[in-house]
Amino acid sequence: MVSSDLRGAMDGTGAPTAVIDLGAFDANLDALADRARGLPIRVASKSLRVPAAIERALAHPAYSGVLAYSVPEALHLHARGVRDIVIGYPSLDKQALARMFAEVGACTNITVMIDSVAHLDIIDAVRDSLADPPADAGPVSVPTAEEPRTTPEPRTTQPNPAEAAAASVRVCIDVDASFRLAEAWMGDRFHIGSRRSPIRDENSAVALARQVAARPGFDLVGLMFYEGQIAGTGDAGRSARQAIVRRMQKASIAELAKRRAAVIAAVREVADLEFVNGGGTGSFESSAVEGTLSELAAGSGLFSPGLFDGYTHFRHRPAAFFVTPVVRRPAPGWVTVFKGGFIASGVPGADRLPTIAWPPGLEYSGLEGPGEVQTPLTGPGVEDLRIGDLVWFRHAKAGELAEHFNEFLVVSGSTVVESWTTYRGEGLVL
Known part of the structure; x- marks a missing residue:
């Protein structure tokens, strides 16, 4: 697992030290691309947190765009020249959202995540504060995009806050992709997967999509589904538990394919979607062939951490x-x-x-x-x-x-x- 060449390279190096095996990283880039079956891969940057690694992935022809963790991270990457950034989680960080309005091109290149009208209200509150600051507040100022969030100085005065606040915000709706057995009778009492979003079916998705469409200053451009019970749950092993996991995943794949198709078709009646994102390193095989997604998301598979030893259908190289x-x-x-x-x-x-x-x-x-x-x-x-x-x-x-x-x-x-x-x-x- 750790070659003699790799070990030899670290002889005499101060430790503890973090190490990347570049050959393994590049091999994983290719392996994920093969598993994606032609779908573009959005780099899940939270799973790397190393700008040079993110940029190396984006230089590969199979990879396009970034799935970021937060608004500060998205702005950090945007300042480095990364474009087409989707923030994977809703944000209540008003200071960072103000920076997003102030950064030239950020609203054009960054898509925010929502699953509630309350998230739209937060963004509108920030927009209103920039467009109409209190009379005694003085010049509106925001940190520069390059400035680390932990550093209060220097700060840059926004020359035209009203123009910045007028920018349209790109929005993606996060749709719950977890598995619920006999949901019609049991509700969410039998819930397997990430508890990410209250938006779960075509009715709730369309209701929120209509709210976005009717609200000035927002453009609904995407949907996201993360099937953590498949992508993030290992299925290897001969125990009774692992046998149940494999049966659950098979049932979840079938249920999600049907529900996801219905949600996407219904929302497309309301908005002209640019992308539908889904999957994860552990679910490329099922996600890529489902036929509903325009792109996949992955990041962990490039490093191949210890948890990925527990999957039967793929094996990446530890990097x-x-x-x-x-x-x-x-x-x-x-x-x-x-x-x-x-x-x-x-x-x-x-x-x-x-x-x-x-x-x-x-x-x-x-x-x-x-x-x-x-x-x-x-x-x-x-x-x-x-x-x-x-x-x-x-x-x-x-x-x-x-x-x-x-x-x-x-x-x-x-x-x-x-x-x-x-x-x-x-x-x-x-």
Whole structure:
């Protein structure tokens, strides 16, 4: 899993350190493109959080546009020259929305996500505050798009706030794609998947679409569906639980295809949609052939974190790691490495722990696990490790690793060829 060339490239490097295997990253770009069956792939930037990695993906002919996490992230990418950005989650960040109105071209290139009229009200409130500031407020000022959100200065006065506020806002509706067994009788009591949106069927989608269409200053341009119960749930294994997961996913794929087609057809009667987004790294096979989507979304598959070891229908190459040195040999059969407690979000469990990628056979201590300062390890081969040797790990999820490091060292073959700064390294708070 971790080649001798990759390990050799890190000899003598200070640690803990985050590492990207460039060959594996590029192979994953191609693998996702093959699985997409001709549909363009929108890069889910939250799953990378490394601008150079996002830009490398966008340079590939199969990838087009970004699915961002927040308005500050979208503006950060827009300032770097990225265009066609869809923000995947609704925003209540009024300061960031004001910056979006102020940034030249941002409203043209950025699409915001909604699932409620309340989200439109928030945007309108920001628009109104720019167009008609209080008489004693002085000049309207907003941070520059390049400025990190955590830095209050410098600030730039908006020369024409009324013109900025007049810009039309591009809107995408987030439609719930979760699976509910016997929904007509049980409602959402049997709910599997992400609880993302109250918009679930063609009636609720059309009602919100009509609200957008009737409201000045908004253009409905897209729909988004994220089927987390398929894309984000591993199906590998022989246990009874995994057999149930596979049956659930098969039923969910069939149910969603029918419901999604009905929602899209109904909303197209109200608005001329530019795109319909769906899927995720784990659901390309079903999403690509469904026939309802104009594009797919993926990001995690480019890094291939530990959770992706639990899928049967695809296998990408691990491309993102962190390495940390052995700093102690506290007892026979044990070593201790520095740090390593990078636990993934989600329901707590063993699958949220970093995967020990090399040396093979190492295990965590059942009483300590991966720790904030130290991580004891045991298992076959531990006696071959010396003080200063590096142990390699993979985060359970993809983009969250970037929250712990300012940069990734990028390895090609057996050589460190670049360093790629993370959002954290650039001062961006998502």
